[in-house]
Structure formats: C-alpha cells, structure tokens
Amino acid sequence: xxxxxxxxxxxxxxxxxxxxxxxxxxxxxxxxxxxxxxxxxxxxxxxxxxxxxxxxxxxxxxxxxxxxxxxxxxxxxxxxxxxxxxxxxxxxxxxxxxxxxxxxxxxxxxxxxxxxxxxxxxxxxxxxxxxxxxxxxxxxxxxxxxxxxxxxxxxxxxxxxxxxxxxxxxxxxxxxxxxxxxxxxxxxxxxxxxxxxxxxxxxxx
Numbered sequence: 001x002x003x004x005x006x007x008x009x010x011x012x013x014x015x016x017x018x019x020x021x022x023x024x025x026x027x028x029x030x031x032x033x034x035x036x037x038x039x040x041x042x043x044x045x046x047x048x049x050x051x052x053x054x055x056x057x058x059x060x061x062x063x064x065x066x067x068x069x070x071x072x073x074x075x076x077x078x079x080x081x082x083x084x085x086x087x088x089x090x091x092x093x094x095x096x097x098x099x100x101x102x103x104x105x106x107x108x109x110x111x112x113x114x115x116x117x118x119x120x121x122x123x124x125x126x127x128x129x130x131x132x133x134x135x136x137x138x139x140x141x142x143x144x145x146x147x148x149x150x151x152x153x154x155x156x157x158x159x160x161x162x163x164x165x166x167x168x169x170x171x172x173x174x175x176x177x178x179x180x181x182x183x184x185x186x187x188x189x190x191x192x193x194x195x196x197x198x199x200x201x202x203x204x205x
Contacts, residue, residue: 001027002132003060003085003123008041009134010161016042017050035134051076056154058083058123059110066106071113078116081151084176085123087183094191098184104177107145111173120146120155121176122167125183130196139164140198145176168201 001016008014018024024044031039051057051073061069063086070077070084084107088099103109107121122144123131130136142159144167146152156167170179182199190197 001031001060002128003058003126004042005031005035005039005132005134006162007158008039009035010163011041012158012161013041014043015045015050015054017045017047017054019047021046038134047073048076054080056081056083056158057117058085060085062086063088063106067109067113070110070117074114074116077114080117081148081154082110082114082117082119083123083155084110084119084121087124087180089184089187095188096184096191098181100177100181104174105180107173107176107180111147118146118148118151119173120144120148120151121173121179122155122159124176124179125186125199126165127187127190127196127198136196137164138162138198139200141166141168141201141204143168143170143179143199145170145173145179147173166204168204 004014004016016024016028028042028044057077057080059066059070066086086106088101088106089096090099101109111119122142130138142165144152144155152169159165159167
C-alpha cells in the first residue's frame with residue numbers, strides 16, 4: 001500500500017486492491033488513521049475490481065505471487081498500462097542477493113503471461129518503508145523501462161506528480177532485469193551503512 005498512499009497524496013484517485021475486500025478495507029482504514037485527508041482518495045477493493053476499473057494498474061504484490069496475479073487478471077489487464085514494481089531477491093544474513101528469474105526479470109514474465117497489457121517496470125528500487133511514510137521527503141530518480149513509448153510516458157508523468165521523484169527513461173522492458181537486480185545492492189548498502197539512500201543519476205538536465 002506504500003505507493004498507493006503516495007499516489008493518493010499526490011492527488012490520484014487510487015483503488016487499493018487486495019485478495020479480499022476485508023483486507024483492503026483494513027489497510028485503508030489504517031492509512032487514513034495515520035495520514036487523514038492526505039489519503040482520502042484511497043478506495044478499498046478486491047484485486048479483480050482494481051484490475052477491471054483501474055486506468056493504470058500497479059502490481060504491488062509480493063514477488064513470489066506477482067506473475068500468478070498477472071496471469072489471473074490477464075484479460076482485465078489487456079490494453080492497460082500495467083506497472084510491475086517487484087524484485088526477486090532473498091535476504092542472507094544482513095545482506096540481500098538478487099534472484100534472476102526465467103526470462104531475466106519479473107517484468108518480462110508479467111508481459112509474457114499478460115500479453116495484451118502494456119507493461120512498464122518502475123519503482124523497484126524505491127525503499128518501501130520510506131515510500132509509505134508520507135512524512136519522509138523522498139527525492140531521487142525512478143528508472144522506468146518499457147517497450148511501449150506511450151505507456152512509459154504515462155508512468156513518467158505519474159511519477160513526476162509525486163514531489164521530488166524524477167522519472168528517467170531507462171530503455172526497453174528487458175532492461176528491468178538490471179534494475180530489479182540492482183535493488184538487492186541498494187538494500188544491502190542501506191542495511192550495512194544504516195541509511196535510507198535513493199538512486200540519483202548525475203549529469204541529467
């Protein structure tokens with residue numbers, strides 16, 4: 001729900017989906033108790049409702065269930081911009097290691113099981129805790145990968161509406177493999193140095 005809260009705070013009407021309506025309602029109630037009117041645009045729903053009614057669909061499930069979720073709702077996702085933001089990784093002691101899935105990335109797998117969707121990879125490397133904490137002034141770059149130029153532009157525009165997050169086009173969807181794997185590196189750096197670093201690319205205008 002972290003990105004959902006951030007997008008609602010940025011002014012978007014957000015359908016917050018879950019496998020059960022009760023879980024979605026509980027999550028939204030908790031967010032409203034914490035952030036009040038800042039997340040008043042959050043509406044709880046099932047995943048099925050979110051897939052059918054959402055104009056832009058963000059797959060924010062745990063990575064182990066991401067591809068199955070996309071497959072289950074493939075028909076509803078056809079023709080829509082679908083954002084894949086999961087990373088396949090495992091924690092090993094105080095560090096994280098990337099798991100390279102078949103096809104190179106989870107985003108590529110989502111595109112394979114939902115061939116009618118306009119899949120874009122983004123937000124993988126944003127720290128989840130800080131993303132969901134609206135009191136944190138997040139600033140950094142968001143790498144956006146996709147094969148559909150219009151879909152990539154849509155996600156870039158959505159990202160730019162969140163204060164101090166700068167979208168950066170990062171090439172075709174296959175490049176998501178590098179972004180997903182990089183997340184394990186960033187998480188390890190943050191844990192080792194007890195920081196909450198963000199990716200920032202220098203030299204861009």
